[in-house]
Amino acid sequence: MINFNIAQWRAWAPGLDSVDAWRDWCQAPTLLAQSDAAPDVSFLPAMQRRRLSRLARMAFSVGWPLAEGLQDLPLVFVSRHGETPRTLDILSDLANDQPLSPTQFSLSVHNAVIGLWSILRNETSEMTALAAAGDGLEHGMLEAAALLNEGAPAVLLVITEEQPPPAYTRWINDVPFPYALGLLLTPGDEWQLALHTATVQPTETQWPHALNLLRTLLDEQGACQHAWKNRVWNWQRKP
Amino acid sequence: MSNPNSLEHDIKTLIIEALGLEDIDASDIGSEQTLFGEGLGLDSVDALELGLAIQKKYGIKIDADAKDTRNHFINVASLAAFVTARQAA
Structure with missing residues (x-):
């Protein structure tokens, strides 16, 4: 179980580039x-x-304002499919x-985005690029929590997926549209994330975990549950 | 014989397209303007990309290790002279 605060967030998807637009989407996704x-x-x-590809632009657009004024800000970059185009x-x-x-070729590796981030921001803090399964958000949170636990005053988590080209549609079915979510995480206990093992096959959420979490954040809900394979992640907001 | 002026223009257009230069057009690049570092401000990845684009477009071979290759890539005028010489060969 890990604890943390979500100090700020930013998100982007085509046509959704403001808090109000996301609020509307979250109410009726x-x-x-x-x-x-x-x-x-x-x-x-x-x-x-x-x-910069669109994926990189999405990552920069949500991450940049969150990093404003912060120095030595570790970054956890998460994308399951990466730069498919x-x-x-x-x-x-x-x-x-x-x-x-x-x-x-030079931008095709999974950590190209964090490399560019480091160069453009002159940032030399620890950065990680993860490609996990459908619960990459939660694996990224574990990484971020470890960095917070090591003493980082804040950690930036950016999760983004690009719409895959049609050639991949047989294999990629968890990207309904391109999106990016940035979370500025700080030490605290406003949120709690715990992993459980499913005894029965859990249902997967309709929307990617990052967007589902945003719905929980914006709708002021107390909790949400994300399942992938036999892993069940329980997000709990402090009442 | 190709008109050198139009070849220079073609190379400028190629530079803009191959290197994704936003917000500039061919008339913004001077034929004698230094391409790399100072001047236009292109970098080493651009050098490789531009070399590839020139080879593809003009069907010529560029030896990346040859001593004089660097001189051919100084500016648009030197590139045009290089392409003309290679195509005539």
Whole structure:
């Protein structure tokens, strides 16, 4: 069991870029229309932002305002599927015997986003890039809690998923639309997260855990339960 | 014979497209402007990407380790001269 406070949050999905927009969505969650929209990251210099994929832009757009004014802020970056459009481009080039784009290749590793984050923010704190299963959010929380326990005054957790290209739809069914959630976590006991083992097959939530947690946050609910395989995660807000 | 001026323009367009330069167009790049470091401010990943784009577009081979390769990539004018020489060879 771990304890922590969620000091602040930011989220982005196509068309949902304000607290009010998320509040509306959380009250009546619906599937968002397919969109190529990407968040505004004009706070980054043009020469630096040009190589950022939408996934990276989503991560920066939710993480940047949360990191404002904070130095030595460890980062836990979570994405189950990562840069699927980039991966497909690279694999397509390989399949067609074409030389690989050095830019695509250099940004194809899972920790590319945190590398860019480190460079652009001049941040040298510990950073981790995780790819877990459907409960990556909770695994990221464990990592963040460990960093808080080591004495970090705050930890930034960013979880983001990109809409996979159609070639992947047979295998990826847990990304209803592109989204990113950033959580600024601090030591405290406002929230409690505990892992249990399911004795019967638990039901998976309709929405990704990150979005479901946001619903719990915004609807002022006291708790939510996320299950993946035989792992059942109980989120509990202090009454 | 290709018109060198239009070749320079083509290379500028190629630079913008291949390197994803936002908010600039071909007329913003001077033919004698330094491409890397100072000047346009391109970096080493750009050098590799641009080398690949030039090889693809003009069907020429660039030896990344050759001593004079660096000189060919100084600016658009030197790149145009290099492409013209290679295509004639």
